[in-house]
Amino acid sequence: MDDTSLLGTIKSLRRKLWEDLQPTPERLNSSLRILLATIIALILMLVWQMPSIYLGMYFIFLVGRDSPTVSLRSGLISLLTVTIAIACELGVVIISDSDPMIRVLSVAVVTFVAGVLVASTNFPVLGSTWGLIFCIVIGNWDSHAPADKLVKGSLWLIATLSVSVGCAVLVEYLFGDRDPAKKLEAQRKMRYQALEKMFTVYAQGGSPEERSAAVLPVSRFAIAGTNGMLELYNKIAERDLDAGTLPPGTRLRLTMLSQILDVSAAFGLQNTKEDSPELRRRCAIIATQCHELIPIAIPKIESHLQFMPENCVTLLDRVEAALHALLTMPTDASQLGNKELVAMPARKAPFFIPGAVGRIDTIAFGLKISLCATLCYIVYNAVDWPGISTAVTTVMVTGLSSSGAIKQRLFFRLLGSIIGGLILGLGAISLLFPHMDSVTSLVVLIGFVAFISAWTAGGPRFNYIGLQMAFSFYLVAFEDFSAPTELAPARDRFIGILVALLIMWFVFDQIWPVRTVTVMRQGLAGILKTVASFLRLIEPRRDQKDLLLQADALRDQVGKTVVALRSMNDAVDYEFGVDREQHVHTGEMILRTSLTAGTLFWNQFAVLYNEDDRDFLTEPDLIEMRRRLAEYIDGLADGVVNKTAPAMVPADAFLIPAMLNDPRYGEYSRNTIARFEELHSYAVMLSREV
Incomplete structure (x- = not known):
């Protein structure tokens, strides 16, 4: 990639990051709920003098917020996973009498299994949580502290995470959404109305100023992405709520709508002056179709059957292609609001993705994660530098299945660590903590960091940066129950992150690359x-019931894979090279x-x-x-x-x-x-x- 191309990529990423931080529906509400849960958990953990506060605070961000029911279920499952990880740790230590070589082998085996679970199940968070907690607690035995203290520390970790999960679930039950179906319908209609208005302006030959004003709402909705709408969708599914007048296949339709918004925004931003009779005609048709989609009155599709993908070249062609795909989705008036067709609860999805466990790419992913984690574990023990043990945790929270996605997440991890660990963490240690003498000042500081991290984590593209900002700051700020007074821990933890990034780049991008x-x-x-x-x-x-059960599993897989492909498509921007x-x-x-x-x-x-x-x-x-x-x-x-x-x-x-x-x-x-x-x-x- 030449310097001009690299500079253009950097400018594009900077623009996208700024757009990602703009307000979107429900973002403030979600951020405030995380803030409240963080403050409650912080006060309780400080009062009860609970160890591993940094991990408990971070887990608040990981609790599902699709609905109070989802929060409770995901919280309980996370705690069960943590308990199993600690049981595995204690089992390895007891059976091997804490033999160092057995600990190394256990890290290799556990991280391999965790990687396979991430790649082959419909609940990948279980694998990553299990691997992360195991690596943290087994690493504590390298400190050669008394066994009694280490065992108590492992058990206390369960209590710490229970408090954080409990606070997050409580806040969700008190302030979670009560009628997500109506909110989802409203969000969907607003997006179609914005599209209709924009293409109507183009169809009527509006001035550049009128076009720019009409494109702005579409651009904002495109920036918001599908996250907010999918959260509402998940609430309907998990709580088995009334689906209102939502159509069959809502999850796939939401993905299609977001694609239409993305391409329409790009078309509008790049064509503020172009005008021709043909352009007006096509924009008028698109505006009419968007108007008809507002009340879900899907028009007859016979006139669209001759669409040919080979002609899809320009941005307007792509808008028409995306609309065409949406218009050809089936909609029977008698099926509107049918909960069985609108949304399928996660409990109906099989644990393992059919055929995924034995695939070569699944095994390869597990081996790569295992190799990276084991190398990091060996390196920090070989150089006798326990401060860089964050290298192992970085591997467990960063691993993905393709080089582009790996580069994306590594970049986000690095950026989040710089902001959260070096700028906010080091800044707080050197400038603020020496002058803080009350719990109130600490609550204000942690609340500020939690809010900006939650706001960043609410974005559609760069949300991972927010998670890493919180994790890195908590890792630095909560070294113990007292305010940290040394800068060395922050330096060591950041170096650990860099070591992991280097090893993962070498394994995923040089030894075993997958584009x-x-x-x-x-x-x-x-x-x-x-x-x-x-x-x-x-x-x-x-057996009609068995048929529907198998069909639902296939439907769930199609919907999730399409959403994943859309996410991976954003990650392609991080593939650098001459063929980018x-x-x-x-x-x-x-x-x-x-x-x-x-x-x-x-x-x-x-x-x-x-x-x-x-x-x-x-x-x-x-x-x-x-x-x-x-x-x-x-x-x-x-x-x-x-x-x-x-x-x-x-x-x-x-x-x-x-x-x-x-x-x-x-x-x-x-x-x-x-x-x-x-x-x-x-x-x-x-x-x-x-």
Whole structure:
């Protein structure tokens, strides 16, 4: 990457960071709840003289806030995970009589298993929490302190985390949202209204000033991303609340809406002066479609069936493509507000992702995490420098599955550590703590840091910086129950972070690199194979309940993978090299393909929950169509990974022509074939990408 490109990337990241800090819906409310929980927990821990305060304060940020129920469940699961980690630590120490070599081997084994759990389960936080706590407590035995003190310290850690989790859950029960469905509907409508207004201004040939004013709300909603809306969605799912008039497949629709906002904002910011009759015509159509989407009155989609992905070149083309994918999602008025179709509770999702445990990339990820953590553990023991033990914790909280995402998280970890540990932590130790003589002043200082960390953590792109700001500051500020008086601990902890970053860069980016677009291709292939599995699944069977249970698991996997691909697409910006722009383009293409695959899936899934459409499951011609499509989509999945694409076959190879015009099955058949043709077109384009 030349100097000009690097400078442009830095300016872009700085602009995005500033945008990420702007107010978004519910951000202030969430930050204040974290602040209140932090203050309550701090006072209780200081009064009760509880050790490991820094870890307890940090756990407040990790408790789920989708709903009070989610907070309680995630808090209890976290405490159970911590208890298991401490039990493993004590078991290793007792069985081995605290043999140093056994401790090293235990770190290698536990971090490997933790890495596999992160990569192969629907609850990755369990693996990372277990690995993090185990590495912290097993590392305490290197201090050669009395065994009684170390055992008590491990048990006290459970009490400390119980207090922090309890405070977070209490605040959520007192101040959590009561009617998330209405809030989600309102947020969704506001976004469509902003889009409608913006494209109406363009359709009417508005002045540059009018266009800029209309683009601003769209840009703000694009910056807000999906985080706030997905939190509301999760509240509806976990608490089994009334879904109002939300449509089927709400999670996938929210991802599509955010993609539309992103591309529309880019179009508006880059086209404040361009004007032509053709541009006005297309913008008028988009404005009309957005207006119709406000009350979820989805227009008929026959006029959109001839959309061709090959023509998707400009930003306006991409807006139309994203809208097209959304418009082809199924919406039956009788299914609006159907909780079974709107949102699926996490408790229905299987613990392990189907087929993920034995995959080569899962094992490889576990081995890489294990190698990094073990090397860090050996290094700080070999040089007899316990102050840099933060290297191991850095590995456990930073590890991701692709080089681009690793670079992103390492960069965020470094930036958060500089702000939280060096600037705020060292600044407080050297300038503030010597003059503080009361709990009140300490509460004010910690409250300030907690609030700005929570505000930063509420952003859609740079939220990880906020978490690391809090963690690094607490690590420095809460060395003991008294105010720290030395700067050496802060220096040592920061050096530990740098050691971990260096080792992880070497392992993930030099020895065993995996580019982000490669992981995205694997994720897309997983979606395609899930679609193929579902097409084979929906055949006549006696046990309808078992069919719905398996279908729900596949639906959950499709929704989560699409959201993950959107997140990884943002991480492609951190792939540096001569082919960076090609990777960015490929990431966008993979995301668009995944949205099209999602619409194909939901066009099939909606049939399951409609009693009037049960004959669609038993019609022999439709069963044969789905079987043939499943075989072909499996080929597309392999082609996405291998950068090949099978030749397109005509529609009559899947279904007899008479069925396409059948009064009962014609619309379903045409829509299915049309979505497949679009999917194949995208797959062909991906075969030409890097």
